[in-house]
Amino acid sequence: MISKEAALVQKALFDRGLETPMLDTGMSPEQKYERLKGLMTEVVATLGLDLSDDSLAETPHRIAKMYVQEIFSGLDYQNFPKITVIDNKMKLDEMVRVSDISLTSTCEHHFITIDGTATVAYLPATKIIGLSKINRIVRFFAQRPQVQERLTQQLLVALQALLETDNVAVSIKATHYCVKSRGVQDVNSSTSTTALGGIFKTNLHTRAEFLR
Numbered sequence: 001m002i003s004k005e006a007a008l009v010q011k012a013l014f015d016r017g018l019e020t021p022m023l024d025t026g027m028s029p030e031q032k033y034e035r036l037k038g039l040m041t042e043v044v045a046t047l048g049l050d051l052s053d054d055s056l057a058e059t060p061h062r063i064a065k066m067y068v069q070e071i072f073s074g075l076d077y078q079n080f081p082k083i084t085v086i087d088n089k090m091k092l093d094e095m096v097r098v099s100d101i102s103l104t105s106t107c108e109h110h111f112i113t114i115d116g117t118a119t120v121a122y123l124p125a126t127k128i129i130g131l132s133k134i135n136r137i138v139r140f141f142a143q144r145p146q147v148q149e150r151l152t153q154q155l156l157v158a159l160q161a162l163l164e165t166d167n168v169a170v171s172i173k174a175t176h177y178c179v180k181s182r183g184v185q186d187v188n189s190s191t192s193t194t195a196l197g198g199i200f201k202t203n204l205h206t207r208a209e210f211l212r
């Protein structure tokens, strides 16, 4: 069973065509771990590494555990954070902005690191969210294989659904290690993406205040 908030977010992403493309494997997290451990044993051995070496012996186990419980744990809505939203009884209507949220994700094309920061803002309507929950939602969606554009949009739509308002903005600045440590090997470039909703898209001043 997944939480009410997780189901709300999942539906919102699906309806907008923004859900990560997935097929149901029918496997439990434990079954995924066991299967991945076997497959990673094949990968490590195929590279010609000696799995009887004490430093390497546990590597298939470590990778399988890391995939299921850590860096790809956001593929499972059972891991969606517990969300605290409260009614906006104080009638707050000024921008709430959380800047420089650290973000580590994984490029879905190469399965290597994306390293960056996110900034999230919203104009409260009926609901206020616990601040740390914004960081936790960023972390949840970052813990999937991602492209930065989809991650940015997923955060926008998830927060719009939870906060019951279109007036949400997300920006991400990140370094892609698939660009830095391999391929074109550019060590300097970074990628910026923004997703603006409601007034953040339509009102020049609000947009400028967020992007500043």
Ligand SMILES: Nc1nc2c(ncn2[C@@H]2O[C@H](COP(=O)(O)OP(=O)(O)OP(=O)(O)O)[C@@H](O)[C@H]2O)c(=O)[nH]1
Residues within 6 Å of the ligand: 107, 108, 109, 146, 147, 148, 149, 176, 178, 179, 182, 183, 184
């Ligand atoms: N739009 C977008 N592209 C990404 C992201 N992460 C990685 N990529 C790109 O995905 C592309 C995959 O291109 P391919 O030509 O299939 O793969 P490749 O041969 O490994 O490409 P090179 O990285 O150029 O060596 C590359 O241009 C990556 O830089 C992302 O978050 N967003």
Ligand SMILES: [Zn+2]
Residues within 6 Å of the ligand: 107, 108, 109, 110, 111, 112, 176, 178, 179
């Ligand atoms: Zn990549």
